[in-house]
Structure formats: C-alpha cells, structure tokens
Amino acid sequence: MELSKVKEHTYLFDRGTNTTYLGKTPEGSHIYSGETIKEFAIGEVANGGYVLSVMFDSVLRHYSTRYQVDPIALNCFFLRKTDLGSLVVEVSDIKVSRKGYCLTKAVIKQPVKQSKQRLEHLSDYHPEDYVEKVYGVFTMGNMDNEEGLSADHDLPSPPNNGDRTLTLHQGEYLKDIVVTHSDASLWPVPDSPQPMEVHQTTIFRDGRPIDAKSLAFWCDMFVSPPNMLGPSMIDGQIWCATMQMEIQFKQKCHDGLKKIASSFVTHTLKNSRFDIDGWIWDDRGELLVTTRHQCLCLPWERNIKSKL
Template structure:
C-alpha cells in the first residue's frame, strides 16, 4: 500500500462515526497539511455516501489540528439520484478541528456541454527548479517549479504572487480524485513569489472542485493570488493531468503572517 493510501485510511465504526489517523508524514512544522486532512475527509465521505466521487469539498479550519487519532462524525444531508451531500466533523481530543461539507457524484456518469477557457501552463520539465526538502511534506511529494515563476527559489522576488509547477507523489502512487485535495494545498504559499520564502500562511477555508478523474502521470498546476488585503489573501488553483485535461479547481482563504517559517 502507498504511503498516501495508508495515511488516509478510514475505519468505519457505525453509520455516522468513522476513525482515521493523522500522521506526521504530511506536516508543515509538525502541523498537518490542510489538503491532506481534506483527503482523509474525502475518503470518509466516499464510505458514507452512495456516490463515489467528490464534486466539491469545502473545509473550514477552525482550530489547529495535530498528529494522532481523529474521530470523524458524518451527517448525511441528502442522498440523491445523481448527487449526495453531507457534512463531516473532524474531531481530536474532544475538539472540532475542521468542518467539512461535500457533494458527491459519479464522474464516470457525468455528461453535458463542455467548454474550457484556458490551457495548462507550458512547462519544460528539464528546466524546472525543485523545492528544497526542509519539511516532512517535501519528502512525500516532488514539486518541479517552472522557471517563469520560481525566482523565489533563486533568492529573488517579483511583484506578483503565482506558481506554475508539475507535481507527483515520490512513492510512485498515481493521482486519483482522493489525492486532488492534497495537491490543491501542498504547494508553498504564493506569497513566496513576492516576499520570499518566509511567513506562516495558515488556511482558514479551502474549497476544491473536482472536474475529472486524473490520468496516470505528472500533474501540472497553476496557483495565483491577486489580492492580499489586511493580511487576508485568496489563492486560486488549477490542476491539469498528464493528458492536458483540467481535473480540479481550488480556492482558499488564508491569513498571511510575516516572519520566518
């Protein structure tokens, strides 16, 4: 079993209660990554709902989570013919750490009009810069940054906040819909482009929309921030698979706190 699948495994206790374990392998300075926790929630929703695939998941990160056991309390709101919706409380030591809501469907059965208004970033892999491995999470995921947006890795800053990159799990696990929330949040903050690789940027809210099942191979992504106001910033993401198909969109609200990581 891959590290990712092992570390997002779900145990069902009854109809509304599940259990998981948050490991240190997906942490930033000992704090579990928000996308990793959302992937745990994604697997819990799959267990509890009649549809297999996340269409949209939102997480509100209300209190700092920790490494260790987590109790998951599922509230099924509606089981429909094509879409099911539920909420999930992510509990540790009697405190709610994250509140998730999600709607699930079946991506294999989804059909309709399609229009795509953009293309994935054009990235030459051999020219990419890699992120330094100074956090536990960097040992699990490889990120190859386009030189167009990687000045921060050269010790320079620019007057924009944007990343373009390719990513994959180091243990060879191929991407799937359960991993997409993790990839939507594993990238260093876009503030690094403008302010350098300093500052703590905790996520307040993260939403991921899944549009398709990713093909095997590298994912290509673009993350961009346009507004940082009174310390609050949005970060919009696009994730494309190895076929060049859009597989996920994300948006998060985060708080920029200057200073060293």
C-alpha cells in the first residue's frame, strides 16, 4: 500500500510524522522535509520515539517502491535533543541489494536558527546551516518472503495475559494522544524503592491503527523505569534522556491492530546511566519488536534549557 494514500492527515500522529520528498543532492543524499509538533513534546523536547517515527516516515518512503519494504532493525544515536519545529531527514544508502537485506543511513537535522517553516524546495537546503540531531542506521528487508529456523527462549509473557492487573494510568504527558493501562502495583511508594520495570497496554486515543512506523514511537512511550525508585531514592523530578536506542523487528503488524502490550525493564542504574530492555506484543500475544536503550537520569531542568 502506498504510504501517501493512507489517509495521511486523518490522525494526529500522521500529521506529526509526515515528511515530503524534496529531491536528491549532488552528493547522492535524498532530502525529506518535515517537522516536530508540540503535541508530542515531553516538557520542551520532542519525544525520542516520536522523532524516530518522523525519520521512519522518510525511510519507508525511500523504500516504498523497492523489494525491501519492511524494517528489520534500527540502531540510532541521539546526538542532541530535537527541538520543536522544522527539520530535514537526509537519507543515504549504505548497502543496496536486489532481494537481500539493505542498509540505509538517515540523519535528522535542524537549522541552527530554528524555524517553524518547513522547507519546500531542495534549492533552499544549505547543509552548513543545519546541525545533526539524530543519526540512524536502518536494516530493511521483506518479511513476507523470509523463511528459516525459528525458536524462542526465556521470553517474558505479555503483561495482559492474565498474570497482572492493569488499570488506567493518566500520565502527565501525551495523555491526549495515548491511553495507557499499567500494573499499578509497581508504581512508586514513599518508603521504599520499587522494581525498575513498567508493564502496560497502550492505544492511540483517536483510534489510529498501529503499524511499523508507529512502533518506534511505542518503543519510547512509557514512564522510564528508574522513576519507580520513587522519593526514597529520587529527589525531585528527573528527565530520562535516551542516548542510544536499538529496535529489532520480529514480525509485521496485522491489519487493524489497535492495541499493544509492552514491558520495559531496567537492570542496572549506575552513576545515573542506565539500560532498558523492552518487548512489544500485538493483541494476539505475538512478539512484534524488542528494543534496548542506553539512557541518562538528568535533573528535570536540563529538559527545558535551550541547549544540553
């Protein structure tokens, strides 16, 4: 299905992640124009997973007429926080194959002097006026034609399989966009730290179906597990900033998928640096993606300053 034909502006998420192809530079890079919108901000910074979905939109467009239409993996680095406003996605092929796996680099850049006006013409793009914000490497393939050995070992179970009680959780941010039910027994308590883990189900409030592009958003749409340590260990509000994220795609989303279940666990928090392992399942209990993050716990004030 052609991306541009999928009711692109019916849902807020699509309006916020839509990019437009401007053309190819003399150096061989493909330039897409887009923006980040305030509805997806955490404080004054665009949600990291949402930013990756903007990048995904450009890469999926880049591959829309190729054999490799499915994301297989994404490895990305957050170089600087992404401001709200205009951006470009610069897409360059690393490895091209007729029917094998392909590798493509994508870089989100924003103008040094931030603008809310999206670029409309390639001739107006001057790389020296831009700074790199997010660097990603995509592996692309075709899941419908994959075959071979399959096995699972020691996977966690989806949190909505009956072992946990999930209740409505009204988060402070993005509550107008998502509806979340989570395991409230793990939420912070005053006297002692809770395990650093989050288990939940989520949907788009406006009913938007869940697809590959949105999975990048869902891989970062949760209260970061170190928050569960609570006031016994955390003095004030913290900002958990992602430095690096990996997403491994295990299978395609089925048509009409509206709700996913997810679990996110931090194993080690050391000197404010921590990891997160995550799993996302569809409404049939099938594993869609695994993800791993490397993050920092920072004072909340760092989130609202103009520069890190």
